Amino acid sequence: MALPHEIATTRLRTILVTILAWSIGICFALPLIWMFVSSFRTGTEIFSSLYPLGPALLLPERITLENYQSLLDSPFALSVGNSLIVTAITIIIGLMISASAAFALSALDFKGSKAVFGIVVLSFLIPFDAIAVPLANQFRDWGLANTYTALILPGLANGFAIFVLRQFFLAIPRELAEAATLDGLGPWGVFWRIYLPLSRTALIGAGFTLFLFQWGAYLWPLLIATDPSMVLGPVALANLNGQFEVNFGRIFAASVLLTIVPLVLLLFFQKYFTASLATSGSKG
Known part of the structure; x- marks a missing residue:
């Protein structure tokens, strides 16, 4: 039978590994998310949101379908x-x-x-x-x-x-x-x-x-x-x-x-x- 401190150590290790895995996953996903969000922006708005870094990078103020419409045409x-x-x-x-x-x-x-x-x-x-x-x-x-x-x-x-x-x-x-x-x-x-x-x-x-x-x-x-x-x-x-x-x-x-x-x-x-x-x- 596992001791209480061993159970606690196992849970802590699981939590840390899970946090690390999610962190790595988010780092890999961020460029894709930025690309997806930027596809709904105009060219000037894409780069105006890069500096300073903040929520505006992934949260566009205005969404436009112009890019997709021009591609379909x-x-x-x-x-x-x-x-x-x-x-x-x-x-x-x-x-x-x-x-x-x-x-x-x-x-x-x-x-x-x-x-x-x-x-x-x-x-x-x-x-x-x-x-x-x-x-x-x-x-x-x-x-x-x-x-x-x-x-x-x-x-x-x-x-x-x-x-x-x-x-x-x-x-x-x-x-x-x-x-x-x-x-x-x-x-x-x-x-x-x-x-x-x-x-x-x-x-x-x-x-x-x-x-x-x-x-x-x-x-x-x-x-x-x-x-x-x-x-x-x-x-x-x-x-x-x-x-x-x-x-x-x-x-x-x-x-x-x-x-x-x-x-x-x-x-x-x-x-x-x-x-x-x-x-x-x-x-x-």
Whole structure:
């Protein structure tokens, strides 16, 4: 039985750790809160509230929707729509490719499987920026510049998503697949009826990986989509910097619009994403 002073010490330690965690969390959140609040201010009001530091930094005297209205009336809205389309297609097709590849590498015995898996691991260790320029030249030679196909293709076969799904599939008992095979199911039936229903957590984690890769992509869309009608959100955000002036209110509003989508998804699927990463190292 714990002594009273030990209980008090434990409670005090818990309180201190909680206060420290909240303090660190608030420090990380403050720039985001300031960006969100500033998106409802004009450019001059944003910087007039910086000095002296006080409640006015996070409490605007006057709220305006002018920044958001100007964005909705500009090509930026089309760019966000392009990002949504490209990201959605990438997640749907990319999950099909990644799950199929992970199933083949984990449940099917074929010659050279370990070598193929090594190539998959190597693929996500190489920064995409290192191959972006020659790959863009190749896509232009194929006549794919300024197309959704060019924007989507590089994000479909994601090595990290395949790795996460393979590690999860390895944890599924082989006996289930063997029993299903005895019942007459082929490899596709085992994959569709056994592995996929048991892998919701891993699929969400892999899907979130594909989402982050595509939603935040900047260099590749900048290289391959020069047509104004094909520009994606991150590139459009960078283009908001004017040649002679910078409207920080519009930039902050655009940043909020691009941030709110992954933020909402992370709030809903955080536990699945964390669980998928936790299982990725459970088996080799």
